[in-house]
Amino acid sequence: MTIQHRSSSDRARTVMEVSIPTLQFTDFLVFGSCGAIFLCNWVLNRRKIYFLCFGAGYVVCAGMAAWFVDFGAYGSLWSPIGWSLTGGAFWIGLRLFDGRPAVTRPMLVLFLLPTATHGVLSCAGFGPATINAGGTLAYALHEAAAALYVLRAPPARSPLRGLIALALLTIAVAICLPLLPLRETFVRLSIVGIFVVDQVTTILLTTSILALEAEKAHAAVEAMARTDGLTGALNRQGLAAKTSGGLGQAGIIVADLDHFKSINDRFGHAGGDAVLREFARRAGSLLPGDSHLARLGGEEFGIVLPGRDQRATARLAERLRHTIGSAPVLWKEATIPVTVSVGVAALAAGEVLHEALERADKALYAAKTEGRNRVRAA
Structure with a gap:
C-alpha cells in the first residue's frame, strides 16, 4: 500500500x-x-x-x-x-x-x-x-x-x-x-x-x-x-435627574407667569400654550449653558444655576423679568402682554434641592402679593 x-x-x-x-x-x-x-x-x-x-x-x-x-x-x-x-x-x-x-x-x-x-x-x-x-x-x-x-x-x-x-x-x-x-x-x-x-x-x-x-x-x-412636551424644558423628573449627582452651591429661581388664567380665558389654551413656549425660548436664550430650566407645573418654571451665589442669581432673575416683560408675545393676529414674578434662593453645598425650591417659592409668593412683575429673594 x-x-x-x-x-x-x-x-x-x-x-x-x-x-x-x-x-x-x-x-x-x-x-x-x-x-x-x-x-x-x-x-x-x-x-x-x-x-x-x-x-x-x-x-x-x-x-x-x-x-x-x-x-x-x-x-x-x-x-x-x-x-x-x-x-x-x-x-x-x-x-x-x-x-x-x-x-x-x-x-x-x-x-x-x-x-x-x-x-x-x-x-x-x-x-x-x-x-x-x-x-x-x-x-x-x-x-x-x-x-x-x-x-x-x-x-x-x-x-x-x-x-x-x-x-x-x-x-x-x-x-x-x-x-x-x-x-x-x-x-x-x-x-x-x-x-x-x-x-x-x-x-x-x-x-x-x-x-x-x-x-x-x-x-x-x-x-x-424627562422633558416637558409643550415647552421643551425639563420636567420635574428631568430636573431631578440632571441634579442627582449633587450641585454644591447653586442659585435657584422660581418664576411664575402673571395673570396666566386671564390669558387662557381671553386667548384660549392655544394662546396660553404659545406664551409658555415663548417664555421657555426667551429664558433659554438668556441663561448660561450650565443652567437647568424646568417646567414645574402649569405656568411655573424652576431654574437651577450651578456655582452662582444669591446675589448673582438675583441679578439674572431681574434680567429674566425684564426680558419676559419687554415685548408682548405675538400669536396669530394678537399681541399678548406678559409679565413674570420671580422668587430667588440660594442652595448651599450638601442641601437638598427641593428645600431651596420651597424657599424660592415662598419668595415668589411674596412677589405676587406685593403686586407681581417683580423679583424677591428668600
Whole structure:
C-alpha cells in the first residue's frame, strides 16, 4: 500500500477549488440577507433613509459576490465601481444616521478614487497586477477613512461605534493581504480570508447598527420622559435627574407667569400654550449653558444655576423679568402682554434641592402679593 503525501501548496489549491464557489455563494446569502433586513426597516419607516443606504450597499455587495470569481484580483472596471457604490452608500448611511449632511467634498474624492485610479493606471498602460494593486489600496483608504469618521463623529460615544470602526478597518486590511509579497499558497489562503472577513464583518456591522438604532430609540424615549412636551424644558423628573449627582452651591429661581388664567380665558389654551413656549425660548436664550430650566407645573418654571451665589442669581432673575416683560408675545393676529414674578434662593453645598425650591417659592409668593412683575429673594 502506497501512501501519497500532498504538499501544502497542493492542499491549499484543493481548498481553493472546493471552497471558493461555496464561499462565494455564502457571501451572496449573507450580503443579500443583511440587505433585505435593512430594506425592510426602511419600508417600515421611509424617513430613515440611512436604512435604504445600508440596504442598497449590501444589495450591490450581493451582486458583486455572485458576479466576480477572481476575488483578490479584480481586473474589471466594474469592480472599483462596485466598491465605490458600496462604500459610498454605507458611509452616507452612517452620516445620515448621525443626523449629518450626507456627503462632504473629501468623501466625494474618496468615493471616486478607486475607479479613477483604475482608469488612470489603465490609460497609462500598466499591467493588471499594478491596476489591481492601485484600486485595492484606494478602496482600503476609503474604508479606513470611514472607520475614522465613525470613531470621531460627535454623537455620544458607544462601544458599538468601536465595533463598527473595527469591522471597517478589518475590511481595509483584509483586501490588501493578497498584495503582500507572499508565497502563492498564502496569497490563495488570504483570498479565502477575504470571504470570511466579508461575512463576519457584514454580520457584525448589521447587528451593531441595529443595536445603535435601538440605543437611539431608548435615549429618545428617556428624553421624552424627562422633558416637558409643550415647552421643551425639563420636567420635574428631568430636573431631578440632571441634579442627582449633587450641585454644591447653586442659585435657584422660581418664576411664575402673571395673570396666566386671564390669558387662557381671553386667548384660549392655544394662546396660553404659545406664551409658555415663548417664555421657555426667551429664558433659554438668556441663561448660561450650565443652567437647568424646568417646567414645574402649569405656568411655573424652576431654574437651577450651578456655582452662582444669591446675589448673582438675583441679578439674572431681574434680567429674566425684564426680558419676559419687554415685548408682548405675538400669536396669530394678537399681541399678548406678559409679565413674570420671580422668587430667588440660594442652595448651599450638601442641601437638598427641593428645600431651596420651597424657599424660592415662598419668595415668589411674596412677589405676587406685593403686586407681581417683580423679583424677591428668600
